[in-house]
Amino acid sequence: MNKLFVKDGYIYRIDLLNASDDELLNISKSMGLALNLEEMKRIREYFKKLGRLPSDLELEALAQSWSEHCCYKSSKYFLKQYIYNIAKEKIIAREDAGVMEFDDKHYYVVALESHNHPSAIEPYGGAATGIGGILRDVLCMGAQPIALIDPLFFGELNVRYESLPKGIKHPRYLFKRVVEGIRDYGNRVGIPTVAGQVYFHNSYIGNCLVNVGCVGIVKKDKLVHSRVKKPGDILVYAGGKTGRDGIHGVTFASEELKEESEEKSITAVQLGDPITKEPLIHACLECNEKGLIEGMKDMGGGGLSCVCSEIAYEAGYGTEVYLEKVPLREEDMKPWEIWVSESQERMLLVVKEENLKEVLKIFEEWDVEAVPIGKVIEEPIIRIYYKNQIVGELDLRFQVGALEYRREWIKPKGREREDIDFEMPDLQSTLLKILSSYNVCSREWVIRQYDFEVRGSTVIKPLQGNIEMQSHSDAVVIKPLEDSFKGLAITTDINPYYTSLNPYHGTCSAIDEACRNLAAVGARISSFADCLNFGNPEKPERMGEFVYCLKALHDMASVLDVPFVSGNVSFYNESTIGSVAPTPTIMAIGIVKDVRKCATIDFKKEENPIYLIGETKKEMGGSEYYKLLGINAGRVPRSDAKVLKNSMEKVVRAIEDGIIASCHDISNGGLAVTLAEMVIAGKGAEICLYSIPNLRTDFKLFSESNTRWVVEVNKEKEEEFRKLFEDIPTYKIGIVKGKGLVIYDGDEMKKYVDLDKKELYESWNNRLWKEMG
């Protein structure tokens, strides 16, 4: 093998031209490139034409750009087919982050991505740098980050240690460390962590998922693009120094996790530093405010290599980079290491030559290192120098623009089974058990560790109700501007129990839930972001799950006419014990006209009538109720986008018009859980289910049918409410009363549930506190 590596100054050249197929694969493997034989051959062809041998740096650069993580080679074809075209005209930009209109003078910026593999190996650092990376994605659009969002997925906390495969960490450890990582980074950097979700499902035992999202705000005339403007402009490196951490992060993320992954790949996990990041944000935004930036991109996956290539390729130009100018943490780094290191807290700015001095001065004032490292050139190639030696030169059309696969896929197996008959259990004890189940119980243990209020603009907070007993809100609302009451509502949703039974309808349900969460606070849906977490795309069934989820996203979003403005695809979420459930995490962003009118979930006023909006069906597949009973049957809830669209609009209007006093969507655990949460946060309720037709009481209470809400209607506006909801099924199910939850049903008004608020709260609240301490 070694005979194929020839030293040439600061680099090695690799003799691909004389390598056999086996040797090609060996080179890919021994260098950690994660490229397959076809790809290696393609590279050989390219250099054959040039008549020279590639350098180690060039091979590394290609491996970065051609990784699944960077170029979406397996997913691009399908993304284009299914979702890129939906409501395209509403999207201002879709680059490192997505950009949408907020008001006449402002855009809002959205980014959502995964940080799964690093977090599975090193949960604390992995989660922290996930936050760091997503902040930079928003920052590089010139936007002020205003909110962080973290959907997390782990195995169930009570899984036995002995049952874990070798090399896999216990979900309790992963959960704890991930939350600490997010907390310690997010709180320090001073951006509120406001939303997210925590889902427990045993398909995540071998490969937990850590998704991270960020929302920002920018003046329209200050929007920056992730591309250069014209030749001659200077590339400025800003932020932390480059070290050996995070080498091969993206290539490692493009393979399945193995038993030895930790030992082998720990160097692929980056190290975060929020206290470098914080002034970096200030300095970049100050340069932008002064109009000194032509383009900006964050150094994330693939490091300098990907950034310097993509930022030029997007504009049809090229770049020249002088590697010896890059500030280093370790002096003896090889050129290729500098080129692909994914050290954190670094940005690349494109600056006009005449502005360079001023930019450097601003960074100096913030004590943040900034140095010019290269310039934009006319030809679409990237040329890298190290101490006067050309250590790499690649055609960007070959490096960045080349790869796209049409992977084989098969229709995923339907796992829904026909529903069965069984006797109705005691509903009161069932409700308490569901309240304390992993995916229903209170997330307070997580939420309180995050600073969700820094910046002072969190209007609807993640926990609501009186101080003593609070309950989850459907969405959070941020008021981003000082002189406007307009708000941004944020939520994320996915139920992997549904998607593992039926990827298509499970995904539709995620869109439905995200939409109704926004409506529940009084927000109109504006955009979606999607973080698509799947298994190995080289397996046709995994690919089929991916395609069916995309079809669902397409079918729902087209009717709603809402674009996917940001997102990422994370494949290879597989370990020795199999693939994760299809997990297309949906983040939805809505706009609130006036934050002062937002609805919250707590029951507010005695005697106010309580209504159920929407149709309850016997859709029990994947439900908390069946899970508790150990029944594996039934179909997952369906969603009708047209009904959803109409219902959302009515709910929002009712909130804006002050008809509704409180509102909460119905999801995991069904109507009973929704009512319990509203009681926990506020006053009690007396409920009679008699008006809901044709269902056994347990199904009325625990069905998880989509497009439903519980609302408390202001008594004097009941007529208005009825009129507004004329064309949507609504059922009067009770009144606000007392301090507990009482539920009747049937001709004889049988009492099924009679629980004090405190009993409800303790069942619901204690689970995570007890298990996590």
Next chain:
Amino acid sequence: MEKIAILRMEGTNCEYESYLAFKRLDAQPEYVHLKELERKKKNLEEYDCVFIPGGFSAGDYVRGGAIFAARLKASIFKDLKKFVENGYPVVGICNGFQVLIELGMLPALYGISEQPEACLTTNDSNRFECRQTLIRHERSVCKLTKNIKVGKICSIPVAHAEGKLVFKDEEYAEEVNEKQVVFRYVDIEGKEAGYPWNPNGSYKNIAGICNNEGNVLGMMPHPERAFHKWQNGDGKEIFEGILNYIRSIC
């Protein structure tokens, strides 16, 4: 117009909302970076009030506020001391409170102390706690909260991991407790209660204290996050109180 120095360094992160709070009341807030004071680019004499906002100054990897305080001590401590002794108001919120304690500017029972005489230590829960709290305004020597009625219960949130106030000894604690406690955590009925009403286990439910002269105020809850009525808070009054005081001395 009252000129407020909003002091910051790397890791300070509540400066924006603090700035806005003063701005909304027509004062003239200005961000002042520690470095600008160290390099004599700005001078405390130019301001009517020093406001140290919350955050994680320098990362707070040592102890809340320790590094910020050390850097202040090494640079402009004399100026700051003079500023306080001349009766100008100094306010620290959360991390700013920690800084003032580390500096010996609070509780300063017998004037500014060489060594810290109290400490804001790790919460009893051993965790970062972000939650709404109710704080009762106490009778004290504080000159910055004269506008707030004694006994009034204000709704203001906290977010910290190190907010449990402890003193060097019992005798000292009792003396501070008698006249320098400005705010105490209470429950919804206004009674002193345990966790979660008191989010950190602070001595005698103390949420905020002033110095012996009443012109230095430190508190863990964040009034800048609860400025507006729709934020469900009473933070505005704290800022009004500070400005009232400035007007009374200038």
